[in-house]
Amino acid sequence: MNEGAAGASVEQVLDLFDGVRLTPTQRRIAHCLVQHAPAVAYLSAAEVAELAGVSQPSVTRFAVALGHDGYPALRRRLRDLTIATPTGSADGGNELQQAVRAEMGNLDRLAAQLADRDRIAETGRLLAESRPLPVLGLRAAAPLAAYFAYFAAKVHPDVRVLDDGGSLLTDRLEQAAEAGASAVLAFVLPRYPRETLDALRDARAAGLTVVAITDSPVSPATEHAHVVLPAAVGAQLVFDLHTAPMTLAMVLLQAICDAAPADTQRRLEAFEASAARRQLFLG
Amino acid sequence: MNEGAAGASVEQVLDLFDGVRLTPTQRRIAHCLVQHAPAVAYLSAAEVAELAGVSQPSVTRFAVALGHDGYPALRRRLRDLTIATPTGSADGGNELQQAVRAEMGNLDRLAAQLADRDRIAETGRLLAESRPLPVLGLRAAAPLAAYFAYFAAKVHPDVRVLDDGGSLLTDRLEQAAEAGASAVLAFVLPRYPRETLDALRDARAAGLTVVAITDSPVSPATEHAHVVLPAAVGAQLVFDLHTAPMTLAMVLLQAICDAAPADTQRRLEAFEASAARRQLFLG
């Protein structure tokens, strides 16, 4: 992946001046442009003028001299240079490729957010300690809950998937709390089924700590959850793409494993032995 | 670019919302802010308004609600956040971040592979024509099958999820073929449950065209499938990450929709009407 935006743009900013004869004042402005490369794209003509120690009209004339319609046009150009240098293979391609690349963007933001390991580690401990561990996901989020639970069950002795709604849902939540659960993991994704939010409220009322994986830090889940873990949902195709929430779920599961490495190891080995005996898999 | 800057700012953008009660419209704006984090710092109030689908005054009010003097003040704040953040975060980072970035690599390869639209479009037609359409995924792949089927059912009149194994599985495959199915979509992921491959063989014997989404062009699925769509599985964490197969599944679903746009539109509208009537979702 390419360099920082600043580095790339200095080169390109220079290209803007190519072959154009500049007056001394304009040269000063140009110099100022390269020097404050990224910031200038935000400034008004008057601000650039002050920065360069020239008059505001000179900045306008400078923009025109470079062949633009006016100062705003030049600034737009600068913005494009500093911002629109996207990851590697550029944008474009067909609409399917664009959707996939947008999804990469979602993952990148997720990665940035994971710089702080402590937060996720603590949430992992929280969930690891809950016996049983209810995992809630309705409608579109149900598969994600099942996916998480499938793997989680290999390292946690009592994972309970709650993936159908109706009145039984609250029963199950309360039963889990009764059986000793201290936390619940919920997947709350667009379009936010009403049932899901009701269930969150019930879970909270039952004394459970609510951990929500949801699509945005300002999703409807925030007001019902104790811990909110955001991961964007892709919306470029006809239907939503849940790759970032899925990734976050597995990262969280990793944190759960890390919370009790010895237990995890023991349980995984037990599963392997069983799988081998039953010849579940190829190879 | 790398999204280093963008990613970091998303975190900080959130701090701006802290503790403030937002109206639905303002929530939309907030959502739009996080989503287009870096670019918004350049936009005028009216542009943000259009992006968020609200009126321009609402954007001003949003800025004031957050405690600023006006929209320009909020934008200045955003600029400071996006600029002051060192571009940072190339490769490296902690192991969680590395895993997520590896997943981005998988998606990138998937995107490259989608340059050829025709192949996926043809496969989409193949599946769209099958009535019913059986979707097979066992064990770890079961949630993916369910996820695909959940959405596919909104645009296809008869989707049948086959996600538990046992002897009934083959019964169901044969029943689907009997009922008129011409193709089957199968998710074949590591660790390749024996049952899954047996089912593929049976499906083929029943005269179904087998489309397999699998983790590699040389996976065990290839010898039983007519069409093989590969998408890598992430293996950096304790458990497998299925984001690329998930993405491929949704791309394939898009192709299915494109195969019969009118039908798709009609069915989606019918669902929307029903959802609205039943008040399934928030908003």
Next chain:
DNA sequence: TGCCGACTGAAAGTTTTGATGCATAGAGTC
């Protein structure tokens, strides 16, 4: 059912920002 309050968008009003005409200063030329 009717009132009340909150939210939202349209439109008018205000401020900020950018463009242009004009006058001045300096360099080069005859």
Next chain:
DNA sequence: GACTCTATGCATCAAAACTTTCAGTCGGCA
């Protein structure tokens, strides 16, 4: 040494952006 041409800043005007006001709508509540 005077003329001319270019470059530059000041002042002004036009346009855009932002804020405020106002009226309509929706949901909650008596």
